[in-house]
Every structure is written in C-alpha cells, then in structure tokens.
Amino acid sequence: MAQRIWYNVLQMAVVLVFSPLMAGVLNRLKEIVQSKRGPSIFQPYRDLWKYFHKDEIVSRESSWIFRFTPYLVFVTPLFVTLLIPVLTDYPLFFAFMGDMLGGGFVLALGGFFATLAAVDTGNPYGPVGASRTRMVGFLAEPVFMIVFFTVSFVAGSTIPFIVQQRWVTPPSNFFEPSHILLLLAFLMLILAEGGRIPVDNPSGHFELAMIDESKSLEYSGRGMALMKWGGQMKLFVLSCIYLNVLVTPWGLAHDQALGSVLLAIPFTLLKVLAFVLVLVVIESSMAKLRLFRISEFLGAAFITSVAAMIMRLFAF
Amino acid sequence: MHDPAAVPWLESLNALTGGLFLLTAFGLVALRQVYGCLRLYVIQSILLASSAFLLAALDHSWHLVAVGVLDASTKAIAVPWVFRRALHDEVQTRREITQVLNVPTALLLALALAIVAYLLAAPLVAAGGGRGVNVNLPVGLAGLFVGGLTAALRREAVPLFLGLLAMENSSFFAGIAVAPDLPLLAEVAIAFDVLILVLVVNVLTRAVHEHIGTTKVGALRTLRERETR
Numbered sequence: 001m002a003q004r005i006w007y008n009v010l011q012m013a014v015v016l017v018f019s020p021l022m023a024g025v026l027n028r029l030k031e032i033v034q035s036k037r038g039p040s041i042f043q044p045y046r047d048l049w050k051y052f053h054k055d056e057i058v059s060r061e062s063s064w065i066f067r068f069t070p071y072l073v074f075v076t077p078l079f080v081t082l083l084i085p086v087l088t089d090y091p092l093f094f095a096f097m098g099d100m101l102g103g104g105f106v107l108a109l110g111g112f113f114a115t116l117a118a119v120d121t122g123n124p125y126g127p128v129g130a131s132r133t134r135m136v137g138f139l140a141e142p143v144f145m146i147v148f149f150t151v152s153f154v155a156g157s158t159i160p161f162i163v164q165q166r167w168v169t170p171p172s173n174f175f176e177p178s179h180i181l182l183l184l185a186f187l188m189l190i191l192a193e194g195g196r197i198p199v200d201n202p203s204g205h206f207e208l209a210m211i212d213e214s215k216s217l218e219y220s221g222r223g224m225a226l227m228k229w230g231g232q233m234k235l236f237v238l239s240c241i242y243l244n245v246l247v248t249p250w251g252l253a254h255d256q257a258l259g260s261v262l263l264a265i266p267f268t269l270l271k272v273l274a275f276v277l278v279l280v281v282i283e284s285s286m287a288k289l290r291l292f293r294i295s296e297f298l299g300a301a302f303i304t305s306v307a308a309m310i311m312r313l314f315a316f
Numbered sequence: 317m318h319d320p321a322a323v324p325w326l327e328s329l330n331a332l333t334g335g336l337f338l339l340t341a342f343g344l345v346a347l348r349q350v351y352g353c354l355r356l357y358v359i360q361s362i363l364l365a366s367s368a369f370l371l372a373a374l375d376h377s378w379h380l381v382a383v384g385v386l387d388a389s390t391k392a393i394a395v396p397w398v399f400r401r402a403l404h405d406e407v408q409t410r411r412e413i414t415q416v417l418n419v420p421t422a423l424l425l426a427l428a429l430a431i432v433a434y435l436l437a438a439p440l441v442a443a444g445g446g447r448g449v450n451v452n453l454p455v456g457l458a459g460l461f462v463g464g465l466t467a468a469l470r471r472e473a474v475p476l477f478l479g480l481l482a483m484e485n486s487s488f489f490a491g492i493a494v495a496p497d498l499p500l501l502a503e504v505a506i507a508f509d510v511l512i513l514v515l516v517v518n519v520l521t522r523a524v525h526e527h528i529g530t531t532k533v534g535a536l537r538t539l540r541e542r543e544t545r
Contacts, residue, residue, distance in 0.1 A: 172328040177335030177451075184339075296346065299420040303342050306427055311335050314434040314454065 004093040007261055011086040012078050014265060018272075019077075019236035020044035020229065026276050027203070033284045044232065048225050056221030062120050069117035070219065070226035076110035077233035084160045084237070085244045087264040089168075089252040091161040099158035100148055103241075107234065111137065114227070118215040125207045129214025132291065136199060136211065139298040140192045146305040147185055151246075154178060154312055160241065164249045179246075181308035186242055188301035192294075194235045197283040199294055209288075236272070243271045330370040330448050334455040337363045337489060338430065341459040344475070344482050345426045345466050346419050353475045354396055357482060361391035364485055367452065368492050374447045380496055383503050387488070390507040395481070398514050399474070416469045426462045433458035448493040456490025459483070473521040477514075484510060 024041035031038025040046075058067060080103040082094040098106070115133055118126035152158040154176070155166035167174050192199045195212030207214060216227040244252060251267035253260040289297055340360040347353050368384035371377075415422065437454035463486055466479025488506070491498065 170324070172324045175325075175328045175332050177328075177331045180332055181335050181339065296419045299423050300342075300346060303423050303427055304339060307335065307338050307342070307430070310431060310434055311331070311338075314438065315450070 001093070003256060007088060008082055008092045008094055010261065011092070012081050014086060014268070015078065015081045015233055015236055015240070018269060019232040020048060022236050022239075022272055022276060023232045025273065026279060029276065029280045030203075030283060033280060044228075048229055051220075051225035051228065052222055054221040054224075056223055058223075059121050059218065061122055062117075062218075065113065066117045066120045066218070067223075069113045070223040070230070072113045073110045073230035074226040074233075075230075076106050077230060077237045079106050080237050081233075081240075084241050085164055085252060086240050086268060087253055087261050089161070089164060089249070089254055091159065095159060095161050100151070100160055100163070100241075101158060103160075104144060104148070107237075108137075110230065110234070114215045118218075121218040123218050125210065125214045125217055128208075129210050129212070129217075132211045133215065136192055136294060136298070139295055140189055140301075143185060143189050143298060143301045143305050146302065146309055147182055147189065150178060150182060150305065150309045150312060153309075160245045164245045164252075167246070168249045176312075178308040178312040181304050181311065183246055185301050185305035185308060186246060188297065188304070190235075190238050190242060191282070192298055192301070194238060196279060198286050198289050198297055201288045204288075239272055239275050240268070243275055244268070247271075247275075326370050326374050327448065327451075330367055330374070331451045333363045333367045333370065334451040334489075337367070337486075338455050338458055338462075341462040341466075341482055341486065342423065342426055342430075344479060345422050345462060345469065347475075350472065350474050353478050354399055357478050357485075358392050358396055360482060360485055361387060361395075364489050364492075365392065367448075367489060371448050371452075371492055371496065375496060377496060379500065380492060382500060383492060386503060386507050390511055391481075391485070394511055395514050398511070398518065415471060422465070422469055426465055429461040429465060430458040433461050452493030453490045456486045456488075456493075459486025459489060462486075473517070473524065477517050477521075481510065481514075 021041065021044070024039075024044045027043070028038045028041045082092075083098050083100075083103045111133070115130040118130040120126075148158065151163055155163040157163055167179065173179070191197070195202055200211040201209065202212065204210065205213065207217075212231075216224060216231075219227050248271050251264065251271070253264040337360060340356050340363065343356045344353055344360075347356060365384040365388040368380045368387060372380035372384065417425070434454045434457075437457050441450050441453055460483050463479050463481075463483035466482060467476050468479075470476035470479060484506075
C-alpha cells in the first residue's frame with residue numbers, strides 16, 4: 001500500500017523533472033531542422049530558474065483569479081499524473097480516484113482558469129487569445145467525447161490502466177481499425193490542445209496571431225514560471241497518456257520491485273523522445289492554419305474518431 | 317486448411333485497410349489541393365490492392381492476387397501517370413477555394429452517409445458471403461456514397477472525376493469480398509475501362525480549359541458544343 005503511494009509520488013516527480021527537458025529537446029530539434037544551432041536542451045530549466053528569481057508584478061486592477069491561476073495551472077497536470085500510467089502497468093494508489101474523463105475535466109479546469117485570468121487583466125490581447133482558445137476548445141470537445149467513448153467501449157473501462165491492458169495481449173487487438181483510427185484522432189487532438197503547429201505556433205510571438213501564448217502575456221516572475229512549467233507538464237502528461245495507454249503500451253514496469261519501476265523511466269523517456277521526433281516532423285513540414293481553417297482540421301479529427309466508432313459499433 | 321493462428325491477424329489487417337480506405341474516401345471530400353486528391357486516390361487504390369492480397373491470403377485464391385496486381389498497376393501507376401502527363405500544370409496546382417458546401421458541413425454529410433451505409437449493409441452482411449464481407453461490404457458501400465457526394469460537391473473537374481473513380485474503387489472494394497471468383501476477364505475489362513475513362517476526361521477537361529481558361533465545371537452553364545461567348 002505505502003509502496004504504491006510512493007510510486008505515485010515518483011510518477012509525479014518524473015513528470016515534474018522531465019517535462020522541461022521534453023520542451024527543450026523539442027525546441028532544439030526544431031532549430032536543427034531549420035539549419036540553426038538552437039539553445040541548449042536545458043534552456044527551459046534555466047528559464048524557469050530565472051523566472052523564479054525575478055520580481056513579480058501584478059496589475060492593481062486584477063482580481064484574485066489572476067493570482068490564483070498559476071498555481072492551478074501548475075497543479076492540474078500533476079493531479080492527472082496520479083491517474084495515468086507513467087511508469088507502471090498496474091494501477092497505483094490513486095488510479096481509481098478518477099477515470100480518463102475525470103482527467104480531462106481536471107486538465108480543462110486549468111485551461112478554464114487560464115482563460116479567465118487572460119480576460120481578467122484588461123490587456124487587449126488577452127481576451128483575443130482567450131476567445132480563440134475557447135473556440136479551439138469547443139471544437140475539440142466532441143472529438144474528446146467520441147475518442148473517450150470509443151476507447152472505453154472497446155476496452156470495457158474508462159480507467160487508463162485497464163484500457164492499456166487491452167492493446168497489449170493479443171497483437172491482433174493492436175491492429176484493430178478502430179484503434180489505429182483513434183490514434184490518428186488523438187494525435188490531432190494533442191496538436192490542437194497543446195497549441196502545436198497546424199493549430200497554433202508555439203514559438204511565434206506575434207500578438208495578433210497568438211492563441212495559447214497570449215494567455216500568459218501579463219505574467220511575470222513566479223507566476224510566469226508556474227504557467228510555463230504547467231504548460232510543459234500538460235504536454236508531457238498528454239503525450240504520456242497517448243503513448244503509454246494507446247500507442248506503445250509496452251515497456252512499463254510489470255512488478256512491484258523498485259528496480260523495474262526505475263528502469264521504466266528511461267523507457268518512458270525514450271518513447272517521449274520518439275514522439276518528440278514525430279512532433280518535430282509535423283511542426284517542420286506543415287504550416288500554421290488560418291484561424292478559420294482550424295475548424296476543418298478538427299472536423300477531420302472528428303470524422304476520424306467517428307469512423308473509429310462506427311467501425312467498432314457496427315462490427316458484424 | 318487454414319492456419320488458425322494466422323487468420324485473426326489477416327482479418328484484423330484487412331479491417332485496418334478497410335478503416336483507412338474509409339478515411340481516404342472522407343479525405344477526397346475535404347482536400348483542397350488537386351495534387352493532394354490525386355495522391356489520396358493513389359493511396360486508396362493501394363489500400364484496395366492490399367485488401368485484395370489479404371483476402372487472397374485468407375482464401376488461398378490466386379485469382380484475387382491477379383486482381384490486386386491488376387488494380388495496383390492500373391490505378392496506382394497508370395492513372396496518375398496519365399493525369400500528370402496530360403493535364404495542364406495550372407489545373408494541377410490550382411486550389412479549390414470555393415466548394416458548394418463548406419468543408420465541415422460536407423464532412424458531416426459524408427459521415428451521415430457512411431452511417432447510413434453501415435445500416436444498409438447490416439442485412440446484406442447477415443445474408444452471408446465470402447470472407448471479409450463484414451468489413452469490405454459496409455466500407456465499400458460507404459465509400460460509394462461518399463464518392464458520389466464528392467462528385468456532387470466538387471466544382472473543379474479533376475477532383476470531381478476523382479470522386480467518380482473513388483466510387484468505382486469502392487464498389488470494387490466491396491466486390492472482391494462479395495464475389496471473389498468473378499471471371500478475370502470482367503476485371504481486366506473494368507481496369508481497362510477506368511484507363512480509357514481517364515483519357516477521355518483528360519481530353520474533355522483540356523478542351524474545356526482551352527475554351528474558357530478554367531476547369532471549374534461549376535461555372536459552366538451549358539454543355540453545348542458551340543463556342544462560348
């Protein structure tokens with residue numbers, strides 16, 4: 001029992017420590033693809049360190065929401081980490097506290113408060129970014145619903161640890177059409193939710209084109225650090241769900257020994273590195289979509305997920 | 317007879333080609349670039365050929381292997397080759413900015429058609445047939461409907477025609493499962509027909525293009541042979 005709690009805490013530590021590294025590797029690889037050298041892969045850590053040591057300036061006009069939001073954005077991905085398989089393939093202590101839908105709600109709570117905080121400051125670009133985020137969000141919502149519905153329908157459960165077992169055992173399960181189509185739909189969803197390139201340009205700092213970045217424009221010092229770190233953790237957690245539950249459910253710790261759980265860390269990091277490579281290819285080969293074409297992108301994701309559903313639902 | 321361990325593998329791979337086939341049919345409705353549509357059509361034809369090969373492996377039928385080879389060689393190689401050679405560069409690179417319906421609406425319509433196809437296919441599948449009917453028949457039917465939608469919604473000549481070709485692909489996709497032992501002669505004739513059709517349409521679109529400088533069939537009022545003024 002106590003061991004399972006400790007492993008849960010270890011998962012949180014892994015997410016906390018390695019999520020800036022993922023962002024750093026992603027940035028560096030993108031720069032290399034563009035024939036530049038790029039910053040060191042440890043640059044996000046230095047940035048966080050710098051932000052934590054700077055003074056924080058808070059607008060006198062803003063309310064408690066603005067001050068409260070960074071903590072929430074920082075904490076929600078850590079909460080979701082408790083529910084998902086990061087290192088082990090058996091359920092840990094908190095695994096039955098919430099299912100995938102619950103995890104989605106917890107992540108959405110952070111997003112909701114980030115939106116409110118952007119509106120709260122009175123910066124003209126904040127509400128623009130906030131309304132765009134909501135637009136992407138509500139277009140992504142039906143895809144989320146269908147994906148979760150189909151996943152739980154196929155696997156017979158909504159707890160990620162149990163879903164994950166489904167694709168491991170007979171390999172023919174892995175090649176089910178609904179599974180492969182779900183992978184595609186979920187990838188598109190991660191691109192939209194994480195503010196990656198066909199939907200939003202994470203490295204662009206042009207206010208009129210910003211979607212995700214504009215929500216943290218007014219933050220400085222510790223608030224900025226928490227917002228950044230929270231965003232990096234959100235991407236890490238989403239890719240962990242994607243990789244460990246759906247794409248590559250292998251290589252997780254199978255028994256309770258501490259050694260095998262520790263051994264699962266490099267495996268997980270390796271998978272995340274492979275996923276980062278895929279992201280780099282997508283981000284370097286595609287252009288950002290115009291704002292009103294985003295609905296077409298997410299429409300395609302919706303079609304893919306519904307195709308997965310009908311392939312499964314009407315399996316004769 | 318059959319190796320019992322290998323069969324679920326092959327069947328689920330066949331189902332996978334079915335799923336991807338359906339996806340390419342949706343893509344043909346939504347994609348704007350003409351080259352992209354052509355590439356999707358090639359992918360769809362390759363998926364059709366691989367489904368034929370998988371069913372051939374399931375049934376141990378050399379007949380379906382021949383169908384697959386025929387299909388891959390005509391549709392994945394000859395048809396795009398003819399398209400690329402015969403058509404004006406400007407036709408190829410043009411993007412279709414205006415469609416009859418906007419893309420999300422068209423996709424939702426396609427989705428509704430696919431669901432209808434699945435509902436219609438249920439009693440037909442229950443009536444029995446060869447192996448893989450449970451996947452190939454509904455997917456083929458859905459592809460047929462969605463291809464028809466593509467042909468109805470497109471305003472550019474080439475994507476419109478690709479929609480028609482996708483309909484043909486889809487009926488083949490259903491056909492290889494429903495009637496795996498169709499005489500080979502019929503299949504050769506169909507493959508040849510497709511090629512001839514592509515040539516004829518190429519000549520037509522060239523003529524239209526020379527006349528009015530565009531291949532937007534949506535802009536045509538009449539189909540008379542007189543000079544347009």
